[in-house]
Amino acid sequence: MSERLDGTVALVTGASSGIGEATARLLSEKGAAVAIAARRKDRLERLAGEIKGKGGRALVLETDVTDPDQAIAAVERAVAELGRLDTLINNAGVMLLGPAAEAPLEEWERTVDLNLKGLLYCTHAALPHLLAAAEQEPRRVADLVNISSVAGRKANAGSGIYNLSKFGVGAFSESLRMELAKRHVRVSLVEPGFVKTELSNHIRDGIRETARQRYVGVELLESEDIADAIAYIVTRPRRMAVNELLVRPTEQEP
Numbered sequence: 001m002s003e004r005l006d007g008t009v010a011l012v013t014g015a016s017s018g019i020g021e022a023t024a025r026l027l028s029e030k031g032a033a034v035a036i037a038a039r040r041k042d043r044l045e046r047l048a049g050e051i052k053g054k055g056g057r058a059l060v061l062e063t064d065v066t067d068p069d070q071a072i073a074a075v076e077r078a079v080a081e082l083g084r085l086d087t088l089i090n091n092a093g094v095m096l097l098g099p100a101a102e103a104p105l106e107e108w109e110r111t112v113d114l115n116l117k118g119l120l121y122c123t124h125a126a127l128p129h130l131l132a133a134a135e136q137e138p139r140r141v142a143d144l145v146n147i148s149s150v151a152g153r154k155a156n157a158g159s160g161i162y163n164l165s166k167f168g169v170g171a172f173s174e175s176l177r178m179e180l181a182k183r184h185v186r187v188s189l190v191e192p193g194f195v196k197t198e199l200s201n202h203i204r205d206g207i208r209e210t211a212r213q214r215y216v217g218v219e220l221l222e223s224e225d226i227a228d229a230i231a232y233i234v235t236r237p238r239r240m241a242v243n244e245l246l247v248r249p250t251e252q253e254p
């Protein structure tokens with residue numbers, strides 16, 4: 001049932017580490033040409049080198065997706081240089097936890113700017129190309145995968161702004177899914193639990209250790225586990241849309 005992605009083009013945001021990096025690598029192994037976007041160019045170039053070394057196609061897009069011009073330019077360069085766009089993985093995100101009362105406003109702005117506005121800029125720029133791919137390309141289907149979180153389904157104390165951003169991604173995805181269903185652009189939501197990545201490194205001192213206490217003793221997911229879930233979604237036959245995947249470590253309770 002699993003389809004190959006040969007001839008298709010995928011753009012992955014936040015591909016310089018963690019889930020995005022593993023996803024770009026796996027989609028390439030499945031045959032897609034991958035456009036990889038993030039701010040850390042050296043990390044992207046290393047990944048592109050690895051992909052090309054295995055015979056794949058990779059395009060490095062040094063991009064801050066919170067800047068609408070850069071987000072648009074990334075999508076347009078992917079299409080111009082790789083020929084089309086079948087798949088957008090909106091993965092770039094931050095998780096800046098901590099109680100609202102003491103939170104620097106700058107963290108709230110950064111969260112909204114990246115987790116919501118960055119995702120919206122990329123989506124807006126990509127939609128015409130995804131629709132065109134679903135209409136014209138041989139597979140006659142395209143995919144928009146938004147990376148949310150368990151935090152997009154359950155709010156927690158100390159996590160309000162992250163919850164807000166991920167609940168927002170869920171609402172937007174469901175609305176868009178209905179709008180695009182008949183046009184064969186599948187909109188999917190992936191909601192990981194705890195994954196071993198750099199995500200918690202950006203939480204401010206004093207809060208970071210408390211946040212990490214939540215998963216002490218739990219065998220965390222690897223980025224490759226979520227990449228595998230994403231690859232499952234985008235390799236389904238045209239008739240089948242995986243709308244939502246909630247993937248926790250087996251031992252994660254909350």
Ligand SMILES: NC(=O)c1ccc[n+]([C@@H]2O[C@H](COP(=O)([O-])OP(=O)(O)OC[C@H]3O[C@@H](n4cnc5c(N)ncnc54)[C@H](OP(=O)(O)O)[C@@H]3O)[C@@H](O)[C@H]2O)c1
Pocket residue numbers: 013014015016017018019020037038039040041063064065066091092093094095114118147148149150191192193194195196197198199200223
């Ligand atoms: N790890 C988890 O437990 C977990 C759980 C649920 C959901 N998630 C979600 O999974 C997604 C990926 O996170 P991760 O866990 O893989 O963490 P990560 O390793 O920190 O990856 C985050 C990625 O986002 C990129 N990014 C940050 N700011 C950006 C910007 N302004 N423009 C473009 N790219 C930017 C980073 O690259 P640069 O710094 O190079 O720009 C990096 O590639 C996020 O949306 C996160 O909310 C993660």
